[in-house]
Amino acid sequence: MHISDGVLPLSVSIGSYAASALLVSWSTRHIRSENLPRMAVVTSAFFIASLVHVPFGPTSVHLLMPGLAGALLGPAAFISIGLGLLLQSLLFQFGGLTALGANTLIMGLPAMACGYFFQRFKGRTQLRQSIVGGAAGALGTMLAAIILAILLVTGGEDFFGVAKIAVAAHVPVIIIEGLISAFTIGFIARVKPALLQPSFYKKTKSIHD
């Protein structure tokens, strides 16, 4: 769920812009600059994937995927998510332009946490990788819901009810997201395991060097 314009107080929306800008510049320093065009292409794939609707009873939910983005992109996920949200806001009005900083924090911080979690615990077997991937997916959505609630609550006590219900609405998404992430990571582990190594990251040597 993306926050629209006009919800957050001015200080919070400007503050989260500043925090996101700092994290983006931190994130760029950990990526080799020639990898940025490649990341742009991967970002658009994530963008398309986030538009996929998963049926849930009579309604459907769309995936957030901070966990998957973190697992596949590592620290680069923050830029990728910021970019994706900027495009979503500019093209489709999902999430307001003035709330872009806040929305980037909501999705980007969990992605970085999940990226670290996945790389730390992924192990070697396919089964373990998909279980850890699923846990990362569920964790990412849970963290996103928590950060969303915290940011909503900065609007004052009038928003407590909205924050509570927003968190409750994320519970089915957490389960679906966890399962989908587990299966997706399992699929990638079978088909192209090299992708689960942290890509775009400074420490890994590219084959072109």
Added chain:
Amino acid sequence: MTEIMYMPVWLLPLLVFLPAAAIFKLMTGLRTRVDHQHISKNERDWSVPDMCEDNRSSFMHQWDVRFKITTIITYCFIISSLTHLASTITAIGISLILLIISKTAIKKVLFRILALTGFLSMLFMIMPFTVPIHPGDAIFVFGEMHWLQLNFRGLILASIIASKAIAIALLMEPLLSTAPLPVTLHGLSRLGFPEMLAQMILLSYRYLHVFSHEARRMSSAMIVRGFSKRTNLETLKTLANFLGMLFIRSFERTEAVFIAMKARGYKGRFPAPADLNLRATDIFITTIWIALGAALIIYDRIIL
């Protein structure tokens, strides 16, 4: 003093559920119609710089892109800081006038407003029932159901947020579609936005269309093989394979794209798409626009 108004129970469905259901029905109906039109109609690809002059032309099209971006974004932040319903509705009025002057395509504006309805209708459903009761609030209680209190202040708060979001959303089309995207991004990087990030936006925008095409192709292949979405584990597994395939193809594609870019002499920058010249009218429009924003703030904070 808190005013409590007692209403008969039968008014509850009439005043709350019926309008909510009607709005929901209207929005979903409109959305499916817009979706169908959106897919069938071949829209202009912004990632391709237009070679000939667009026949639409207004002061927005000629306005220097650097000034346009800074002015409109500052103005959006001004709108988001308004606190009264009267001033936010005035802001919608101003946005509508600007929208008409800038001669942008009205269909895309409608599409943006529709995208907002999900979040905003959630606020309208939740806020009237959850905001804490302050002295002076008007409370509606239906029959003997004291656990369900409709607070009129919550309704007003939700309306303020909704009108701010709409006033800003109405300005997005004039901001973006009055210049080709590469020119807008060029202006953004001239304003100090990192050039690398501007290029990434351009590239992702380009490949967005490529991958959405790819995703549509893959999903029609799945439908041909008898896949239909249901609420079960099998659907999740299939969708996960679909996503995994999309990611793998995108990673493979990046290699090809990057090698092709290198082969064409890419050294971290694209040639500048336009020369930006500053004219006196650019500064003039900016001054007027910012003055308008200041007037809104004064109206909101001092007069109201």
